[in-house]
């Protein structure tokens with residue numbers, strides 16, 4: 001029997017709240033973000049999971065979310081591996097800009113393409129494909145082998161680094177991934193088959209408000 005892979009996007013950050021492109025910048029969680037991480041952790045505690053290992057990015061909003069979840073499931077000391085490979089998509093020249101200001105300047109459609117398309121990079125930054133080109137190999141070499149050994153693995157990361165993973169796990173097309181939005185702090189619980197395809201997916205919370 002294969003193991004379990006839990007993916008969670010970090011709780012709301014200061015820059016999510018201010019509506020700024022964030023990427024590799026490192027703002028903290030807001031109080032709501034802490035609440036969202038606690039809610040995700042409680043949902044996982046109710047689900048009854050105990051993790052074997054946790055992975056997170058090199059950015060503090062994901063690391064704090066990871067720790068809050070581990071606290072909630074009663075595993076505050078669990079081994080946690082931090083790696084830049086799981087960082088948010090690099091938003092390049094858009095980093096730090098207000099998303100509404102960007103829509104005013106470049107138009108709604110262009111900003112949506114930069115934010116959600118598969119292969120159009122924002123100026124000086126990474127497309128979703130570029131992000132996947134670092135997230136996916138890391139998943140294959142470091143994370144997947146553990147899941148296939150039967151371990152339960154937590155990955156606390158970012159909207160777009162996780163979209164890159166979910167796109168492949170859920171077999172989404174380039175067109176479908178345009179409409180994929182992940183809510184902050186909502187765990188996605190994947191059970192994998194021995195051939196690494198998805199046997200089941202459960203979402204422990206409400207994804208409908210994500211944008």
Ligand SMILES: O=C(O)[C@@H](CO)OP(=O)(O)O
Pocket residue numbers: 016020021022023024088089091115159160211
């Ligand atoms: O700003 C960012 O880094 C990301 C995630 O918050 O934003 P978006 O949802 O626009 O890709």
